[in-house]
Amino acid sequence: MWARELAVSAPGKVILHGEHAVVLGKVALAVALDLRTFLRLRPGAESRLSVSLPGVGVRRSWDTPGLRALRGRIAADFDESKPPSVEQLDALREFAGIAAGASAPESLATLAFLYMCLAISAKYGDVPSVDILVWSELPTGAGLGSSAAYAVCLAAALLMVCGAISCPLQEGESTARWTEEELTLINSWAFRGEQVIHGNPSGVDNAVGTWGGALRYQAGKITPLKRVPTLRILLTNTKVPRSTKVLVAGVKEKILKFPAIMNPVLDSIDAISQECQSVLEAMPANPSPEHYPVLEEFFDINQHHLNVLGVGHPSLDRLCQVTASHSLHSKLTGAGGGGCGITLLPPDTSPLAVEAAKQDLCACGFDCWETKIGAPGVTLHCCSSLSAQVLHALAQS
Ligand SMILES: Nc1ncnc2c1ncn2[C@@H]1O[C@H](COP(=O)(O)OP(=O)(O)O)[C@@H](O)[C@H]1O
Numbered sequence: 001m002w003a004r005e006l007a008v009s010a011p012g013k014v015i016l017h018g019e020h021a022v023v024l025g026k027v028a029l030a031v032a033l034d035l036r037t038f039l040r041l042r043p044g045a046e047s048r049l050s051v052s053l054p055g056v057g058v059r060r061s062w063d064t065p066g067l068r069a070l071r072g073r074i075a076a077d078f079d080e081s082k083p084p085s086v087e088q089l090d091a092l093r094e095f096a097g098i099a100a101g102a103s104a105p106e107s108l109a110t111l112a113f114l115y116m117c118l119a120i121s122a123k124y125g126d127v128p129s130v131d132i133l134v135w136s137e138l139p140t141g142a143g144l145g146s147s148a149a150y151a152v153c154l155a156a157a158l159l160m161v162c163g164a165i166s167c168p169l170q171e172g173e174s175t176a177r178w179t180e181e182e183l184t185l186i187n188s189w190a191f192r193g194e195q196v197i198h199g200n201p202s203g204v205d206n207a208v209g210t211w212g213g214a215l216r217y218q219a220g221k222i223t224p225l226k227r228v229p230t231l232r233i234l235l236t237n238t239k240v241p242r243s244t245k246v247l248v249a250g251v252k253e254k255i256l257k258f259p260a261i262m263n264p265v266l267d268s269i270d271a272i273s274q275e276c277q278s279v280l281e282a283m284p285a286n287p288s289p290e291h292y293p294v295l296e297e298f299f300d301i302n303q304h305h306l307n308v309l310g311v312g313h314p315s316l317d318r319l320c321q322v323t324a325s326h327s328l329h330s331k332l333t334g335a336g337g338g339g340c341g342i343t344l345l346p347p348d349t350s351p352l353a354v355e356a357a358k359q360d361l362c363a364c365g366f367d368c369w370e371t372k373i374g375a376p377g378v379t380l381h382c383c384s385s386l387s388a389q390v391l392h393a394l395a396q397s
């Protein structure tokens with residue numbers, strides 16, 4: 001029986017360098033974004049588990065004995081150390097009425113939800129009757145890690161209601177975080193959720209969603225950056241839809257086809273991430289304009305590399321051209337193929353230049369806004385302490 005009304009939130013992310021290469025074991029540098037996904041948890045009707053995902057148009061409800069019976073049929077090998085198997089996912093698709101191979105956002109979101117519910121309850125005990133509502137400030141499928149923020153929120157909420165991790169929010173507190181050990185468990189289950197959505201994720205996005213801040217990620221090893229200067233970044237959403245799963249698969253195909261040509265590109269991206277880390281860690285907290293040219297060159301070189309990997313898009317070329325016409329440097333972020341780009345704003349950029357660049361980007365039909373980086377990772381909230389905007393969105397959903 002779950003008796004409290006609480007919310008869990010997790011941030012999206014921006015990859016500064018290393019997207020795609022990180023899937024193949026290279027270094028990535030990523031930072032948490034000040035845009036979050038929120039999951040509201042409420043006591044549910046007797047013996048029912050309900051989920052509302054307004055961002056992808058899902059409202060479903062299952063009876064918990066039915067879920068338990070399904071779990072009994074396929075539970076034998078559910079474990080956070082094992083990836084979801086084809087048989088498990090096929091059984092869940094059949095149960096939820098999702099066609100084989102369906103990759104629409106609502107199908108993947110429902111499948112990830114069911115997988116995590118069954119896998120977590122198989123290991124830690126039944127998920128009680130709860131109503132779950134997930135709402136996000138992040139655009140879906142735009143390169144800002146909405147899938148990972150969703151998976152991190154689900155992992156934290158489900159582990160908490162099953163009793164696998166604590167409910168750290170004390171009476172009278174508005175927010176609380178979990179211990180390192182609990183965060184590690186949340187992160188490993190969120191990775192499994194990402195696998196359902198992405199196929200072959202590196203794990204960088206769920207790591208940022210879990211720990212927040214700024215980190216270096218390589219082959220599962222997470223290292224918080226020693227020092228990150230305050231960077232001003234303009235975020236632009238080209239609004240061209242794309243799927244991370246498809247783009248990651250395309251890069252793999254290209255590497256298999258031309259290994260001698262593509263592997264040096266991955267090595268060069270790895271070197272950019274490593275050099276960028278050194279530069280960032282050596283910069284003062286509030287860097288002056290002379291620190292920026294090297295960061296701008298890294299952006300330019302990496303953007304070319306990502307085009308070579310085949311994850312560019314005419315909309316991203318346009319974004320880079322428009323910002324270059326204002327002497328600003330940009331690269332895609334996340335999986336590419338559309339979605340978002342980031343633009344560095346050195347401290348000596350005049351407000352007029354920023355405004356003019358924004359206007360030109362908006363005139364292309366893009367959304368753009370300045371962002372803060374280094375937000376906190378997964379957090380538990382008392383619902384009444386959420387901002388009026390989030391409360392309003394949850395109430396409307
Ligand atoms: N708020 C949300 N509610 C439900 N599902 C979500 C939500 N945000 C993301 N997703 C899932 O994540 C998928 C998008 O992930 P992806 O293609 O990796 O893009 P990105 O992570 O860059 O936003 C969606 O198709 C959907 O299945």
Ligand SMILES: C[C@@](O)(CCOP(=O)(O)O)CC(=O)O
Nearest residue numbers: 019020143145201202334335
């Ligand atoms: C392309 C990749 O490096 C990042 C994908 O990020 P997003 O899903 O586009 O936000 C894939 C990964 O690291 O799993």
Ligand SMILES: [Mg+2]
Nearest residue numbers: 145147148244
């Ligand atoms: Mg994603």
